[in-house]
Amino acid sequence: xxxxxWLTVFTVFxxxxxxxxxxxxxxxxxxxxxxxEIALENNTRIVSTQSYSKMAEAGLRSAxxxxxxxxxxxxxxxxxxxxxxxxxxxxxVISKESYYYQFSLSQPIFTGLRNYYTLKxxxxxxxxxxxxxxxxxxxxxxxxxxxxxxxxxxxxxLKIAEETLKTSQEELNRIEAMExxxxxxxxxxxxxxxxxxxxxxxxxxxRNGLINAKTDLNYVLGIDITTSxxxxxxxxxxxxxxxxxxxxxxIEEAFQRRLDYRSFQNQFEKAKANxxxxxxxxxxxxxxxxxxxxWDVQFPKRKRxxxxxxxxxxxxxxxxxxxxxxxxxxxxxxxxxxVVVAEADLEQAKRQVTLEVKKAVLELxxxxxxxxxxxENVTSAEEDFRLxxxxxxxxxGTLLDQNTAQTSLTRARVNRIxxxxxxxxxxxxxxxxxxxxxx
Numbered sequence: 001x002x003x004x005x006w007l008t009v010f011t012v013f014x015x016x017x018x019x020x021x022x023x024x025x026x027x028x029x030x031x032x033x034x035x036x037e038i039a040l041e042n043n044t045r046i047v048s049t050q051s052y053s054k055m056a057e058a059g060l061r062s063a064x065x066x067x068x069x070x071x072x073x074x075x076x077x078x079x080x081x082x083x084x085x086x087x088x089x090x091x092x093v094i095s096k097e098s099y100y101y102q103f104s105l106s107q108p109i110f111t112g113l114r115n116y117y118t119l120k121x122x123x124x125x126x127x128x129x130x131x132x133x134x135x136x137x138x139x140x141x142x143x144x145x146x147x148x149x150x151x152x153x154x155x156x157x158l159k160i161a162e163e164t165l166k167t168s169q170e171e172l173n174r175i176e177a178m179e180x181x182x183x184x185x186x187x188x189x190x191x192x193x194x195x196x197x198x199x200x201x202x203x204x205x206x207r208n209g210l211i212n213a214k215t216d217l218n219y220v221l222g223i224d225i226t227t228s229x230x231x232x233x234x235x236x237x238x239x240x241x242x243x244x245x246x247x248x249x250x251i252e253e254a255f256q257r258r259l260d261y262r263s264f265q266n267q268f269e270k271a272k273a274n275x276x277x278x279x280x281x282x283x284x285x286x287x288x289x290x291x292x293x294x295w296d297v298q299f300p301k302r303k304r305x306x307x308x309x310x311x312x313x314x315x316x317x318x319x320x321x322x323x324x325x326x327x328x329x330x331x332x333x334x335x336x337x338x339v340v341v342a343e344a345d346l347e348q349a350k351r352q353v354t355l356e357v358k359k360a361v362l363e364l365x366x367x368x369x370x371x372x373x374x375x376e377n378v379t380s381a382e383e384d385f386r387l388x389x390x391x392x393x394x395x396x397g398t399l400l401d402q403n404t405a406q407t408s409l410t411r412a413r414v415n416r417i418x419x420x421x422x423x424x425x426x427x428x429x430x431x432x433x434x435x436x437x438x439x
Contacts, residue, residue, distance in 0.1 A: 027228040030146050032281035034232075035221055039144045042222025049133045050274065056122070056129040063122040066108070066115040075101040086297050089308070095297040102293040109316075112283030121273035128266035134260040138432060140220075141439045145428050147217040152237055153421040154210035155439075157414060161206040165199040165411045172196050195403050202410075240423050244367045250434050251357050255350070255437045257435030264342075264349040271335070271342040278331040281415050284320035301369060353433070367423035374416035381405070381412035 029039075076317065078098045086093050096122035096250065172192040178184035199268060216223045255261060294300075294310040391397030431437040 002122055027230040029230050029232055031232040032145065033439070035073045035148055035217070036130050037141050037142050038139055038221045038223065043140045044222070046133070046140060049136045050130070053126075053129040053133045056126040060119075060122045060126045062422045063115070063119040065113075066118060068188050069107040070107050072104045073102065073185055088297065092298055098295065098297050100293070100295045105290045107287075107288045108285070109288055110284070112280030112285065114280035117273045117276035117280065121270050121277055123271060124266045124270035128263050128270065130260040131263045131266060132393040135263065138259065138437045141437060142432050144217075145215065146174065146425055147213070147220045148231065149421050149424050149428075151213045151217055151231055152204070152212070152233065153417060154213040155231075155233070156238070156288075158203070158206040158210050158418045160410060160413045160417065161203045164406065165196070165203050167406065168192065168196045171402075189429070191355055191403075193400055195406075208373075225296070233425065236363045238420060240371065240420055242371070242423075243364070245361050245364060245401065245430065247358060250361060250430070251354055253436065254353050254357050254434045258353055258433075259435060261349050261353050261435075264346045266341040268339070273338040275332060275335040275339060278328065278335045281321055281324075281328040281331070284318055286316065286318050288314070288316055291313035355435045357430075360433040364426040364430050367419060367426045370419035371416075371423055374412065374419045377412040378409075378416050381409040 076099070078100075080096050080098075081097055083094045084098070086095065172189070175184050175188050175192050179186060179189050188240075214229055215225050218229065219228055267436065270339070290312070291314070292310065292312040294306055296305060296309045298305070300306050385405040385408070388397055388402045392399060392402045
């Protein structure tokens, strides 16, 4: 029994330590820049795109290597079962062993410009993957910013819901006190209790919205969605500076800076270079070769042992394909078709860039107008609620009028928060559309 008691105490102690430790962990505090850095490190799309970029870099190094000589070496020691008779320095030498080594060099001189256009093609391919990697990072940054703003918006919406609940609860307390002294009706108490209950539900919804927004942000950051996070907020988070955007300038900037559009340009350049790569098979190939070798039946012990039995050679070789079953012709035709496809994709990308920039500018203008309207609505709703409350307290109005005014005020404040963050969203999307998204 005593052993059982000690085991129970130990189990409770371990559970207490684990429980207190898990709940003592503070929420991770993150700024926007922290979130961006974490996402760029953890995002799986970036990891895969980086791998493709590294492969393209390796292909570019390989293309440079085509211009360089190829140097090979070979060495051999051999022992046979029977004696071999050889003349060495005018003497008959009997040996079962032999030694041999060789160095060879091959240098391409002319390949029908295949090496040049292969380098040009691989350069375009490397630029494509490099631009694609940078564009992928910009997409991830945009996703982080939008989800970060979603959390900030959810925080503001929760504050509005809590303030509304606090106001309605204070009004309920006042009505109950008036009812106790006979200056109020029981019906108004129940009406206000219903109002408080509705506001409590609104707080629950707003709190759940904040939790979901943080969960979505965790997912985008690539961290455990159960991790508790707190955002480092600043007083300027609710400030917006309305910008005037010229559509033509924005489109022109997008064509200059959009990395995804550059990627399509790189694909077009790659396709054109590939036509010349395939066409090079029509031309002859000229190369230089050199060879040095040594063979003897004894391991060299002096310089003469090498110079007496070594040899070297060099020369030029010329080769030209005369007929390969129309393979070159088919390869050139296929490459030309790829150019047509790449050119069509580039034109479509140009149209897509123009469309995205125009939509982004329109969304930004709409969001700016909504901010102005909602600010006026909040001012009007605050004054309406103040007047409705005063009328109700002096008996010139009803509780329903006051609650209606409070509902209008809450809706106006929510719409203003939504308008502010709609503008922030639209501005970031426009930065991406113009190719000027920074972090």
